[in-house]
Amino acid sequence: MAAETLPRGTPVERSRPRHTSLGSMLGLIVRYAILIALAITFLLPFYWMASSAMKDDSQVYVVPPRWIPNPAYIGNFWAAWQVDNFNLYAFNTIVKYAIPSTFGTVLSSALVAYSFSRMRWPGRDVLFAICLATMMIPFQVTLVPLFIIFKQMGWINTYLPLVVPSFFGNAFFIFMLRQFFRTIPMELSEAARIDGAGEIQTLFQIILPLAKPALAVVALFAFMNAWNDYFGPLIFVNAQDQWTLALAIQRMGAALSEVGASRNAYPYLMAVSTIVTLPILLLFFFAQRAFIEGISLTGLKG
């Protein structure tokens, strides 16, 4: 394909002769006007969140709205974090949920994707098709029975219902890694086999080191899924000392509409929301390519 010989991101129109007519000038202005208007619309909620986080109550309710906090209370971030036991909720989210489920997802999905892409065995392609088809089943169908099973096992109010299933492969990530593993030349595996390497050695010493970028994308997405997850903890984790950040923020937001909401309730809610967004912003800033390429990979070759 011709487009592949171009560096990534080269617009298709670059090769066309330049027009400097009035019409194309106008088109250019309209295009930038739309882009800039859209960009402002997209960023505004985040600006409003971060700026409101630094206000006090008297600045929240003024008409017209005050876009730049004056005075700005930087200390709000720290104060908001102290309103509730957010250290514990952050610990729950990261140590009890995100890290183990990311580990389980990467390990199991890589193993299964290896089997589906680089090992030849009867029935493989049928099972892979079934694996893909499971993505169409709405989670509501399995939700009620899983809740009942986990309840009978005494797993409610623990992170086991959210972590244990991640060690059994995730159809979406299996698909993604399979796509990547298939691009690694089969000759490498054959050479390893001739040298006497078993499948486990081939996987861990040859394939996985080559697949580091793809594994990083899976780890990134898996971590973010856990960090952003609201529904899973809502169903399986109820006790306050087991809450995730998402559950705690929801509680904070619900308290706003109750009688006698505490002082600076809105600024504090926005402050905690800003803090929870920050890791995602940093991940995105440093791994933008991984995000973009990971998502393109899943969509294109489907």
Add this chain to the structure above:
Amino acid sequence: MAVAVAKTPRLSRTRRRELFYGILFASPWLIGFVLWMIIPVLSSAYYSLTRYDLLRPPVFIGLTNYVNLASDNDFYLVLWNTLWWVVLSAPLGVASAFLMAVLLNTKIIARSTFRAIFFFPSIVPVIVVASVWNFLLNIQFGAINSTLRALELPAIPFLSNPAYTKPTLLMIHMWAQGSAMVIFLATLQDVPRELYEAATIDGAGSWSRFWNITLPMCSPVILFNLVMAFIAGFQNFNLPWLLTQGGPNRSMEFFAIYLYRNAFIHLRMGKASALAWILFIVIILFTVALFRSSARWVYYRSE
């Protein structure tokens, strides 16, 4: 040994070894498939035929749950809300993603910055999206209504008037289309340049190039994104739940919210399972219909 091999030509020793290792490596998914998929799906089908409140053992009641739903006005309200949402949110979401991608795929400066800005809302935690929009759209002191009031314009009851809630949700939905946009952008960059060059030589304007080249070449990915959007739309829960708990006046009481309420608030596990199965069947019908129709509007390049 040699005789045994000759007598069983079905699988040689190497083949058996391959099968063993293949299944061994795939076993996490195979076991998970049985544990977290087959067993729950089958038990869900059974529970949908029972009355079960988690406290007492399930009582088999045949098709009663389904029959009751068929004459339940709440059910039709929820179904209407969900169909409204799916039919509008999927095409509008995909269209907004596609148009953003087309806009980004032109000769502009700071392209990756714009792309990052358009993409970012889709990876922000949903709880943050809900908190911020709830604040921004508040009828009394939200930034938008405060601005309107300062301009002496009437306030917009985004989340407090039942007639406004679904369109408001649609607006937030179109704002968070980053992943579909990125998929479209990658597709647009794969469209062969010769096609555009040939069309330009033949005198095609930019509008005609868009209709006759860009759209057909992207149609398989449009179908992919549409299917994904329909499936996700039927399961929409987080935002309408976090914004207003499905209200006001149940205007955002979607299928998944109704199901959650029945299962985890009213502890009607049987009714919830019946709802899940109806949702499953509706999704399958919708997907099949979409693929059927796609023969007429999706263009596949010959390999």
